[in-house]
Amino acid sequence: MYTTEFKLRVVKAYHDKGLSLSQCCLTYKILSISTLFSWVRQYKQSGVNGLNNSPGRPRTITKKTTFKRTYGPLTRLEEFERENLYLRAENEILKKLEALAQQEQQEAAQGKKRDCL
Template identity: 55%
Template sequence: MRKKHGAEFRLKLVREHLSGNSITRVSKEYEVPKTLLKKWISHYQLLGVNGLFPKPKVSYSRDFKLKAIESYLSKELSLRECCLRYNIPSDSTLLNWVRKYEESGLDSLLEKRRGRPKLMKDKPSQKKVKPLTRLEALEKENLYLRAENELLKKLEALAQQKEAQKKKR
């Protein structure tokens, strides 16, 4: 089970190591992996106390990702050093970028939207109305006239009903 450690706890462990205790001793005493403790120490040495606070979710540009990948692939920097220099919170983030870059090239580094797409992106395009044939035009007119007749009959029936009510009073 993974635990989230607060900034105070991280700072306490880092200071304990810097006061002379070995990484192994501190990690065993507080049951924290050595690699995680080393990471906290690196962040503390580079960024101070602010390096121990959780980082907010950040969107990185394609150019930024490419610089970090090239620094790592050219063996200029190790994985951890590259993450520290470019302030990338997790080694796995950089490794994922490298994997995508090697598999699919530069276009794979673009930020892709996640989640459900919006229902209506643009207004639906109007379908072009083709002219009606003579038969279709006559059928349409016939349908319209039938509806008009029905409406007039109902209107007349309502008028007669009102007349009958008036006579009853």
């Protein structure tokens, strides 16, 4: 959870320095542009008081929750995981393409049998 002072610093950097939302997120290591966008909107509507941490449902993180890094270079492990995910998806696509080609061949063979009868 971010402090009010941190939120104010980021929002002021966004306004004063003319940075884009994505540049601010990279600079201040904020994971989501929508988070920063909501801070800017709250600041415009209510000023500094809008940035105060409001009580609400606390965010829970489970072991299954993973965060996608949107800043900085990837580690070797992250690069391998990304490549592995890509190769798995590519493999699934090739399997489906092969199954579709076989199905078309079977339908073409059945069409020839019908023409002969």
